[in-house]
Amino acid sequence: MSPKEPIDVPSFAATQLALLDQELQSEIQETSSLISNHSPTGLQRAGLAITNLTISSQRTGLGGKTVLELGPDGATSSTGELPEHGIRTGDIVLVAEQPAGSAKKREVKELERKGARGVVTRVQRAAVSVALDEGKDEVLFSGRVWMVKLADEVTYRRMNQTMEKLQKMGEAEYSSFIRVLFGLSSPSPVPSDLAASEEVGSIEWVDPTLNDSQKDAIRFALASREVALIHGPPGTGKTHTLIELILQMIKRNQRILVCGPSNISVDNIVERLAPHKVPILRLGHPARLLPSVLNHSLDVLTQTSEAGAIIKDVRAEMDAKQASIKKTKSGRERKAIYTDLKELRKEYRERERRCVSNLVGGSKVVLATLHGAGGYQLRNEEFDVVIIDEASQALEAQCWVPLLSAKKAVCAGDHLQLPPTIKSLNSKMKPKSKKGVDGDAAAAAAPVIKGMTLETTLFDRLLALHGPSIKRMLTTQYRMHEKIMRFPSDELYDSKLIAADAVKARLLRDLDYDVESNEDTTEPVIFIDTQGGDFPERNEDDDKENPKRGSLHGESKSNEMEAALVRLHVKQLVEAGVRPEDIAVVTPYNAQLAALASLKEKFPGIELGSVDGFQGREKEAVIVSLVRSNPDGEVGFLGEKRRLNGRSRVLA
Numbered sequence: 001m002s003p004k005e006p007i008d009v010p011s012f013a014a015t016q017l018a019l020l021d022q023e024l025q026s027e028i029q030e031t032s033s034l035i036s037n038h039s040p041t042g043l044q045r046a047g048l049a050i051t052n053l054t055i056s057s058q059r060t061g062l063g064g065k066t067v068l069e070l071g072p073d074g075a076t077s078s079t080g081e082l083p084e085h086g087i088r089t090g091d092i093v094l095v096a097e098q099p100a101g102s103a104k105k106r107e108v109k110e111l112e113r114k115g116a117r118g119v120v121t122r123v124q125r126a127a128v129s130v131a132l133d134e135g136k137d138e139v140l141f142s143g144r145v146w147m148v149k150l151a152d153e154v155t156y157r158r159m160n161q162t163m164e165k166l167q168k169m170g171e172a173e174y175s176s177f178i179r180v181l182f183g184l185s186s187p188s189p190v191p192s193d194l195a196a197s198e199e200v201g202s203i204e205w206v207d208p209t210l211n212d213s214q215k216d217a218i219r220f221a222l223a224s225r226e227v228a229l230i231h232g233p234p235g236t237g238k239t240h241t242l243i244e245l246i247l248q249m250i251k252r253n254q255r256i257l258v259c260g261p262s263n264i265s266v267d268n269i270v271e272r273l274a275p276h277k278v279p280i281l282r283l284g285h286p287a288r289l290l291p292s293v294l295n296h297s298l299d300v301l302t303q304t305s306e307a308g309a310i311i312k313d314v315r316a317e318m319d320a321k322q323a324s325i326k327k328t329k330s331g332r333e334r335k336a337i338y339t340d341l342k343e344l345r346k347e348y349r350e351r352e353r354r355c356v357s358n359l360v361g362g363s364k365v366v367l368a369t370l371h372g373a374g375g376y377q378l379r380n381e382e383f384d385v386v387i388i389d390e391a392s393q394a395l396e397a398q399c400w401v402p403l404l405s406a407k408k409a410v411c412a413g414d415h416l417q418l419p420p421t422i423k424s425l426n427s428k429m430k431p432k433s434k435k436g437v438d439g440d441a442a443a444a445a446a447p448v449i450k451g452m453t454l455e456t457t458l459f460d461r462l463l464a465l466h467g468p469s470i471k472r473m474l475t476t477q478y479r480m481h482e483k484i485m486r487f488p489s490d491e492l493y494d495s496k497l498i499a500a501d502a503v504k505a506r507l508l509r510d511l512d513y514d515v516e517s518n519e520d521t522t523e524p525v526i527f528i529d530t531q532g533g534d535f536p537e538r539n540e541d542d543d544k545e546n547p548k549r550g551s552l553h554g555e556s557k558s559n560e561m562e563a564a565l566v567r568l569h570v571k572q573l574v575e576a577g578v579r580p581e582d583i584a585v586v587t588p589y590n591a592q593l594a595a596l597a598s599l600k601e602k603f604p605g606i607e608l609g610s611v612d613g614f615q616g617r618e619k620e621a622v623i624v625s626l627v628r629s630n631p632d633g634e635v636g637f638l639g640e641k642r643r644l645n646g647r648s649r650v651l652a
C-alpha cells in the first residue's frame with residue numbers, strides 16, 4: 001500500500017493490535033528469561049532488582065491503593081541506605097519473599113503467585129514505595145523481600161483499549177479529524193499568506209522575540225482545522241514555540257489537552273507555562289512529577305480543596321484500620337476489618353472521583369502523558385485541540401490515547417531524530433489476517449496491513465500521507481556553533497538550519513567563566529581518528545557459552561584505547577578551566593560506558609550517558625566515543641544517521 005493512499009481504519013487498528021502484542025510478548029519474554037536465569041544479586045547488579053529489603057510501613061495511597069514502603073534490611077545494610085539500583089518511579093515491579101537458595105530456577109508466574117505486583121511511586125536513598133495492584137492488599141510478607149522489574153503491561157493496556165475502540169468504530173462515527181488522519185479526506189486548506197489572513201493575521205505575541213519560522217509555525221497551527229505538524233530540529237525552540245501557541249490558544253478561549261510521551265516532557269511544558277500565570281492542571285501521580293510542578297498537580301489540588309478535606313478523613317480512617325490488622329490475632333476480626341476496608345475504599349474512590357471530575361471539568365488547559373490521558377479523569381472530557389510534544393518519540397498507538405477524542409491535533413517533533421525503541425525483532429507485519437478482538441465480525445474481517453511497523457510514528461505517517469503542506473519547520477537553532485550544525489544540517493535537514501547569532505561563533509573559550517584559550521577550547525569541532533590496528537574494538541558478549549540465557553548488558557562493544565583517549569581529552573578540557581558539569585561523554589555502547597566509568601570518580605560532575613539516552617539534552621562540551629574500529633569498516637547501528645544527529649553547543 002502506498003503511504004499516500006487512504007487507510008482502512010479497522011485494518012490499521014488490527015495491525016497495531018497485532019504489532020503491540022508482539023512487542024509486549026518480546027518484552028515479557030526478555031524479562032522472564034532474565035528473571036529465571038539470573039540470581040537476585042545478579043539482577044540487582046544489572047539495575048533490574050533490589051534485594052535484601054524489609055517492609056518498613058504500609059499505608060493507603062492514591063485511589064485507595066495499598067502502598068508498601070520498603071527499606072534495606074538492617075542485618076545486611078550498615079548505612080541504612082539502599083544499594084545502587086536501577087529502579088525508577090513508574091516502574092512496574094514484583095515484590096516477593098526473597099528466595100533462600102540462589103541456584104534455584106525462578107519462574108515469573110510462580111513468583112507472581114506468591115508475591116505482589118505494583119507500581120513504584122517513590123524512590124529515596126533509604127526507601128522505595130510501591131503501590132500494589134488491586135486485590136493484592138492482603139499480602140503479608142514475613143522476613144526478607146526483594147523487588148524485580150517487570151514488563152510494563154499497563155501502558156500496553158491503554159494502547160490496546162484505544163486501538164480496540166478505533167477498530168469497533170463505524171464509519172459514520174468518524175469525525176472529520178479522524179478522516180483526515182487516515183487519508184479518507186484531505187486537510188482543509190489554510191490561507192497561503194497566513195500573516196495577511198484575517199483569521200490569524202493580527203496576533204499579539206506574548207514573546208515578540210520569536211523568530212520568523214516560529215511565528216509562521218504558530219500561525220499555521222492556529223489556522224489548521226484538523227492537523228498541523230511542527231518540525232523542530234535540535235535546539236530550534238520547539239517547546240518555546242509550543243508555549244506561545246498554547247498561550248495564543250488560551251486567548252482564543254480554546255480548551256487544550258497537552259501531552260508528551262514522558263513525564264519529563266510534560267513537566268518541561270508545565271514549568272515553562274507556569275510563569276505566565278495561566279490556570280493549568282497536570283494529571284499524573286505526584287510521585288512522578290517534578291517538585292516544581294506539584295502545585296498544578298491534580299492530586300495536590302484535590303487535597304487542598306474543601307472536598308479534599310473529607311477525602312483525607314476517609315484516608316486516615318483507612319490507615320487506622322490497616323494498622324489494626326497487625327494487632328489482631330483472630331481470623332474472624334481480621335475478616336471484618338477487611339470488609340470495612342473494602343467499603344471505605346469504595347467511598348474514598350467515589351469521593352475522589354467527584355472531586356477530580358469537578359477540577360478537570362473546570363480546567364481550560366490540561367497536561368498529561370500520552371498514556372496518562374487514558375485514565376478515568378479524562379473520560380467524557382472534550383478538548384478543542386490536543387497538542388503532542390515529542391510526537392516523533394512516541395508510538396502511534398500511544399498518540400491515539402488522547403487523539404481519539406480530539407477535534408484537532410498539533411504534533412511537534414523531529415522525525416529525523418531517533419524514533420521510540422522497539423524490542424520485537426521481527427516487528428514488520430506479515431500479510432496474514434488476524435482474528436478480531438472478541439470475535440466481532442467486522443473486526444475479524446479486517447486484514448492486517450502488510451509491511452506496517454511500530455517504528456513508523458504518527459508524525460512520519462502523516463507526512464507521507466499528506467506531504468509537507470501539513471508541516472512547518474523551525475529553522476533557527478540556538479544551541480550549536482555553526483560548524484557543529486553543518487553536519488546534521490547538510491545530512492538531514494536539506495541544509496536549511498541557520499545558527500542564531502548568539503551561538504554561531506560561540507566557543508568553549510567564550511563561556512562566562514575563565515577558560516584558557518588553547519587548541520581544545522578554540523576549535524568548535526575536533527575529530528580524532530581512531531581507525532586502524534592500535535584501537536581495536538572488542539565484543540562484550542556477556543555469556544557466549546549460552547546466548548539464549550539472556551544477556552544482562554546486551555551484546556555490546558568497547559574500545560579501551562579510545563576510552564583512554566577520551567579520559568585524556570576530558571583531563572585537558574578540565575585543566576583548561578572547563579567545569580566538569582559542563583562536559584558530557586556519550587557513546588552508543590553500554591560496554592564503552594562501563595569502560596569510561598572511572599571518569600565519574602575523578603570528575604564527579606561530569607555526565608556519562610548513552611547516545612540514545614542523551615537525546616534532547618544539551619551541554620557546553622560533548623565528547624562522543626564511537627567505539628567502532630575494525631578491518632572491515634563495519635559500523636553496525638551507527639549507520640543510522642538519526643543516531644548521530646548532534647546535540648551539543650560545542651562539540652569536542
Ligand SMILES: Nc1ncnc2c1ncn2[C@@H]1O[C@H](COP(=O)(O)OP(=O)(O)OP(=O)(O)O)[C@@H](O)[C@H]1O
Binds near residue numbers: 234235238240479
Ligand atoms: N526566538 C528565540 N530567541 C532566542 N532564543 C530562543 C528562541 N527560541 C528558542 N530559544 C532558545 O533556544 C533554546 C532551545 O529552546 P527549546 O528548549 O524550546 O528548544 P527545543 O527545540 O524544544 O529543544 P530540543 O531540541 O531539546 O527539543 C532555549 O535555550 C531557548 O531559550
